[in-house]
Amino acid sequence: MIADILKEFNIPARHSGVSTGKHWLKGEGEVLSSFSPVDGKEIAQVQSGSKAEFDAVVAAAEEAFKEWRQWPAPKRGEVVRQIGEALRTHKTSLGKLVSYEMGKSLQEGYGEVQEMIDICDFAVGLSRQLYGLAMHSERPGHRMYEQWHPLGVVGIISAFNFPVAVWSWNAMLAWVCGDVCIWKPSEKTPVTALVCQHIVQSVFAANQVPEGVCNLVTGGREVGEWLTHDTRIPLVSATGSTRMGKAVGSAVGARLGRALLELGGNNAIIISEAADLDMSLIGCVFGAVGTAGQRCTSTRRLIIHESVYDAFTQKLVNAYKQLRIGDPLNENNHVGPLIDKQAVQAYQQALEQVTKQGGRFLVEGRVLEGKGFESGCYVQPCIAEVQNYFDIVQHETFAPILYVIKYKTLAEAIDIQNGVPQGLSSAIMTLNLREAEQFLSSAGSDCGIANVNIGTSGAEIGGAFGGEKETGGGRESGSDAWKNYMRRQTNTINYSNSLPLAQGISFDL
Ligand code: NAD
Numbered sequence: 001m002i003a004d005i006l007k008e009f010n011i012p013a014r015h016s017g018v019s020t021g022k023h024w025l026k027g028e029g030e031v032l033s034s035f036s037p038v039d040g041k042e043i044a045q046v047q048s049g050s051k052a053e054f055d056a057v058v059a060a061a062e063e064a065f066k067e068w069r070q071w072p073a074p075k076r077g078e079v080v081r082q083i084g085e086a087l088r089t090h091k092t093s094l095g096k097l098v099s100y101e102m103g104k105s106l107q108e109g110y111g112e113v114q115e116m117i118d119i120c121d122f123a124v125g126l127s128r129q130l131y132g133l134a135m136h137s138e139r140p141g142h143r144m145y146e147q148w149h150p151l152g153v154v155g156i157i158s159a160f161n162f163p164v165a166v167w168s169w170n171a172m173l174a175w176v177c178g179d180v181c182i183w184k185p186s187e188k189t190p191v192t193a194l195v196c197q198h199i200v201q202s203v204f205a206a207n208q209v210p211e212g213v214c215n216l217v218t219g220g221r222e223v224g225e226w227l228t229h230d231t232r233i234p235l236v237s238a239t240g241s242t243r244m245g246k247a248v249g250s251a252v253g254a255r256l257g258r259a260l261l262e263l264g265g266n267n268a269i270i271i272s273e274a275a276d277l278d279m280s281l282i283g284c285v286f287g288a289v290g291t292a293g294q295r296c297t298s299t300r301r302l303i304i305h306e307s308v309y310d311a312f313t314q315k316l317v318n319a320y321k322q323l324r325i326g327d328p329l330n331e332n333n334h335v336g337p338l339i340d341k342q343a344v345q346a347y348q349q350a351l352e353q354v355t356k357q358g359g360r361f362l363v364e365g366r367v368l369e370g371k372g373f374e375s376g377c378y379v380q381p382c383i384a385e386v387q388n389y390f391d392i393v394q395h396e397t398f399a400p401i402l403y404v405i406k407y408k409t410l411a412e413a414i415d416i417q418n419g420v421p422q423g424l425s426s427a428i429m430t431l432n433l434r435e436a437e438q439f440l441s442s443a444g445s446d447c448g449i450a451n452v453n454i455g456t457s458g459a460e461i462g463g464a465f466g467g468e469k470e471t472g473g474g475r476e477s478g479s480d481a482w483k484n485y486m487r488r489q490t491n492t493i494n495y496s497n498s499l500p501l502a503q504g505i506s507f508d509l
Contacts, residue, residue, distance in 0.1 A: 077127025141496025150178025
């Protein structure tokens with residue numbers, strides 16, 4: 001099945017990972033082997049870029065920008081509309097490949113491609129709505145307004161867990177805004193990136209889009225560092241761990257470039273005494289075990305009112321007994337593998353720390369062995385009773401480990417929810433309007449995303465996506481996130497026959 005998909009996109013066993021569009025460079029850097037966590041088999045080898053090739057790609061991007069920025073935005077939108085159509089055509093095969101290379105369930109693989117299609121649709125509409133404001137000038141015979149211009153070359157660094165959707169959130173908006181992009185995908189999922197480059201290129205070729213608007217440079221951290229340090233790249237949009245974000249943020253900041261950071265989360269759901277417990281259960285379990293706990297918005301902590309604590313934890317334990325773990329391409333399974341053995345090790349270390357720091361497991365975790373688990377990447381989702389201040393609870397472990405914490409008052413629950421270094425997604429389950437509004441108020445959740453009666457994971461593209469504190473502060477996707485990809489210019493035009501100065505200053509010659 002996967003062989004057919006690779007054939008459909010002309011991906012041989014070894015493929016260059018460096019491209020300016022139609023042109024694929026040799027790929028003189030390190031060779032990345034992409035192994036599927038589903039069965040441990042190698043999917044393909046990808047030849048990364050050398051520094052010289054990276055420089056050539058940036059030069060091509062700069063050249064392309066000179067032309068692309070002059071295309072009318074709705075014309076750029078029309079090209080993006082066609083990318084959405086091409087993604088519709090390839091949704092099944094790309095979705096399967098995402099599922100196989102990353103390890104998420106088939107439904108989530110398709111969902112990820114759907115998210116790409118949705119952002120294309122959003123970007124098409126946006127291409128006619130890049131509005132600036134008009135202001136009233138204080139000077140007679142003057143007009144003042146602002147306009148938004150394309151910014152230039154946008155560097156996109158993406159994480160393994162949403163191998164293609166996060167790139168598209170950035171690229172589709174950047175393109176309608178008139179920017180050109182250089183994508184450095186995760187070294188753990190380079191093959192899906194090759195496929196995206198081929199899909200976009202087929203559309204670009206049909207529309208005579210200049211070479212250098214859609215660029216790809218695969219590689220590891222080093223390639224990301226080239227991007228972040230390059231003064232020719234005014235915006236670096238980086239998705240990944242807080243550790244990575246601190247490195248990228250300081251390097252881009254040191255050269256006074258712009259960084260858009262989408263980093264780790266430590267997301268909690270408050271289960272109030274006024275919650276619909278059956279409904280809450282679905283949100284909590286999907287949030288904690290979906291994508292094997294490898295979403296930035298995965299539910300890591302449940303803060304449960306003492307009066308419903310025993311009843312709800314019992315429901316959770318029963319639900320965890322029903323979970324089917326295995327091949328994510330088999331739609332009967334709920335939970336697939338972790339991305340690689342390194343992630344399994346981090347999971348095991350976290351389990352040890354939970355016990356060491358005083359936690360107690362309600363559902364024990366372990367690494368699964370035997371038939372179907374040969375890749376060594378499948379783990380048992382687990383639940384532990386903890387205190388919020390435990391060091392291990394304060395950190396994001398990218399695995400299906402769910403912490404449960406008891407509370408007495410809503411104020412205490414909100415303090416616990418906010419009492420971590422990250423600030424991405426949060427939720428409250430309650431049928432009590434006062435509680436819901438307090439949670440959403442300025443004295444409530446401190447996260448970029450705050451929900452009522454739905455879980456923490458799964459965001460729609462229409463809203464601005466991102467979080468506060470160590471999550472990095474960036475916003476991508478919907479609302480006015482497009483402004484990140486443009487530069488604002490304020491224009492004042494004098495159509496009178498004198499030159500009055502602002503603030504009433506007189507300057508006679
Ligand atoms: P990671 O930080 O290990 O890698 C992410 C990307 O950054 C990769 O492409 C990597 O090569 C690159 N990179 C690493 N160090 C770098 C450096 N010093 N300079 C430049 N580039 C560098 O993250 P991961 O394991 O791929 O992904 C998991 C993490 O991503 C989790 O923390 C998760 O919460 C986060 N994430 C956040 C969001 C969000 O929108 N907030 C979305 C998805 C994932």
